[in-house]
Amino acid sequence: MNPYTIFSDIIAGRAPASKVYEDEDVVAFMDIRPVTPGHVLVVPRVPARSLAELDPALGGKLFQVGQRLAAALRTSEIGADGVNFFLADGVTAGQEVFHVHLHVVPRKPGDGFGLRARPTMPPRADLDYLASSIRGALEV
Secondary structure, three states: OOOOOHHHHHHHOOOOOOEEEEOOOEEEEEOOOOOOOOOEEEEEOOOOOOHHHOOHHHHHHHHHHHHHHHHHHHHOOOOOOEEEEEOOOOHHHOOOOOOOOEEEEEEOOOOOOOOOOOOOOOOHHHHHHHHHHHHHHHOO
Protein backbone atom coordinates (compact mmCIF):
# COMPACT_ATOMS: atom_id res chain seq x y z
CA MET A 1 0.00 0.00 0.00
CA ASN A 2 1.15 3.51 -0.78
CA PRO A 3 2.06 5.23 2.53
CA TYR A 4 1.83 8.69 0.92
CA THR A 5 -0.58 11.25 2.39
CA ILE A 6 -0.61 15.03 2.49
CA PHE A 7 0.93 14.63 5.94
CA SER A 8 4.03 13.13 4.26
CA ASP A 9 4.49 16.37 2.32
CA ILE A 10 3.91 18.50 5.43
CA ILE A 11 6.46 16.46 7.41
CA ALA A 12 9.00 16.73 4.55
CA GLY A 13 8.41 20.48 4.22
CA ARG A 14 7.00 20.17 0.68
CA ALA A 15 3.53 21.40 1.68
CA PRO A 16 2.67 24.45 3.77
CA ALA A 17 1.63 24.01 7.37
CA SER A 18 1.25 26.27 10.38
CA LYS A 19 3.51 24.27 12.67
CA VAL A 20 3.10 24.46 16.41
CA TYR A 21 5.67 21.86 17.52
CA GLU A 22 8.13 19.40 16.07
CA ASP A 23 10.82 17.03 17.28
CA GLU A 24 12.51 13.91 15.94
CA ASP A 25 9.32 11.82 16.34
CA VAL A 26 6.28 14.04 15.75
CA VAL A 27 5.04 17.19 14.08
CA ALA A 28 2.07 19.24 15.31
CA PHE A 29 0.33 21.76 13.09
CA MET A 30 -2.95 23.64 12.78
CA ASP A 31 -5.81 21.73 11.18
CA ILE A 32 -6.86 23.46 7.94
CA ARG A 33 -10.49 22.48 8.67
CA PRO A 34 -10.71 23.24 12.40
CA VAL A 35 -13.83 22.36 14.37
CA THR A 36 -12.92 25.10 16.85
CA PRO A 37 -10.26 27.84 16.70
CA GLY A 38 -6.89 26.43 17.73
CA HIS A 39 -7.57 22.83 16.55
CA VAL A 40 -4.17 21.12 16.23
CA LEU A 41 -3.10 17.79 14.70
CA VAL A 42 -0.23 15.73 16.14
CA VAL A 43 1.30 13.40 13.55
CA PRO A 44 4.12 10.85 13.80
CA ARG A 45 6.95 11.40 11.33
CA VAL A 46 6.93 7.68 10.51
CA PRO A 47 3.77 6.91 8.52
CA ALA A 48 1.35 4.39 9.99
CA ARG A 49 -2.06 3.94 8.34
CA SER A 50 -3.67 2.61 11.52
CA LEU A 51 -3.06 2.18 15.24
CA ALA A 52 -2.19 -1.46 14.57
CA GLU A 53 0.78 -0.26 12.48
CA LEU A 54 1.91 2.40 14.97
CA ASP A 55 4.74 1.63 17.38
CA PRO A 56 3.21 1.81 20.90
CA ALA A 57 6.02 4.06 22.15
CA LEU A 58 5.30 6.49 19.33
CA GLY A 59 1.59 6.35 20.16
CA GLY A 60 2.49 7.34 23.70
CA LYS A 61 4.54 10.23 22.34
CA LEU A 62 1.52 11.52 20.39
CA PHE A 63 -0.42 11.77 23.63
CA GLN A 64 2.51 13.30 25.54
CA VAL A 65 2.75 16.07 22.95
CA GLY A 66 -1.04 16.34 23.00
CA GLN A 67 -0.91 16.96 26.77
CA ARG A 68 1.62 19.76 26.30
CA LEU A 69 -0.51 21.30 23.56
CA ALA A 70 -3.63 21.07 25.75
CA ALA A 71 -1.86 23.11 28.44
CA ALA A 72 -0.70 25.63 25.83
CA LEU A 73 -4.22 25.96 24.43
CA ARG A 74 -5.46 26.90 27.88
CA THR A 75 -2.77 29.55 28.52
CA SER A 76 -2.41 30.96 24.98
CA GLU A 77 -4.74 33.49 23.36
CA ILE A 78 -7.01 30.55 22.53
CA GLY A 79 -8.00 30.49 26.21
CA ALA A 80 -9.53 27.01 26.07
CA ASP A 81 -11.72 26.01 29.01
CA GLY A 82 -11.30 22.35 28.09
CA VAL A 83 -9.67 20.12 25.47
CA ASN A 84 -10.84 17.03 23.61
CA PHE A 85 -8.49 14.47 22.10
CA PHE A 86 -9.84 12.59 19.10
CA LEU A 87 -8.19 9.84 17.07
CA ALA A 88 -10.15 8.08 14.34
CA ASP A 89 -8.83 4.60 13.47
CA GLY A 90 -10.48 3.28 10.30
CA VAL A 91 -13.11 4.46 7.86
CA THR A 92 -16.02 3.51 10.11
CA ALA A 93 -14.49 5.60 12.91
CA GLY A 94 -14.29 8.62 10.61
CA GLN A 95 -10.63 8.44 9.56
CA GLU A 96 -10.12 10.46 6.37
CA VAL A 97 -6.31 10.75 6.14
CA PHE A 98 -4.64 7.36 6.47
CA HIS A 99 -1.67 8.47 8.52
CA VAL A 100 -2.40 8.16 12.24
CA HIS A 101 -3.01 11.57 13.79
CA LEU A 102 -4.30 12.93 17.07
CA HIS A 103 -6.74 15.84 17.01
CA VAL A 104 -6.28 18.26 19.92
CA VAL A 105 -9.47 20.33 20.01
CA PRO A 106 -9.75 23.34 22.32
CA ARG A 107 -13.19 23.79 23.86
CA LYS A 108 -15.21 26.73 25.14
CA PRO A 109 -18.81 26.83 26.32
CA GLY A 110 -21.24 26.93 23.40
CA ASP A 111 -18.59 26.21 20.73
CA GLY A 112 -20.93 23.82 18.94
CA PHE A 113 -18.56 20.84 19.00
CA GLY A 114 -19.49 17.64 20.76
CA LEU A 115 -20.06 13.94 20.49
CA ARG A 116 -23.51 12.81 19.46
CA ALA A 117 -24.18 9.34 20.78
CA ARG A 118 -26.95 7.28 22.31
CA PRO A 119 -25.46 5.45 25.30
CA THR A 120 -27.03 2.12 26.20
CA MET A 121 -27.49 0.33 29.53
CA PRO A 122 -26.51 -3.30 28.91
CA PRO A 123 -26.89 -5.88 31.68
CA ARG A 124 -23.74 -6.62 33.73
CA ALA A 125 -23.66 -10.15 32.26
CA ASP A 126 -23.28 -8.68 28.75
CA LEU A 127 -20.50 -6.36 29.93
CA ASP A 128 -18.72 -9.28 31.63
CA TYR A 129 -19.02 -11.39 28.47
CA LEU A 130 -17.54 -8.66 26.27
CA ALA A 131 -14.80 -7.94 28.84
CA SER A 132 -13.82 -11.61 28.74
CA SER A 133 -13.66 -11.56 24.94
CA ILE A 134 -11.44 -8.46 24.94
CA ARG A 135 -9.16 -9.92 27.65
CA GLY A 136 -8.78 -13.02 25.52
CA ALA A 137 -7.82 -10.98 22.48
CA LEU A 138 -5.21 -9.09 24.53
CA GLU A 139 -3.48 -12.39 25.37
CA VAL A 140 -2.90 -13.20 21.69
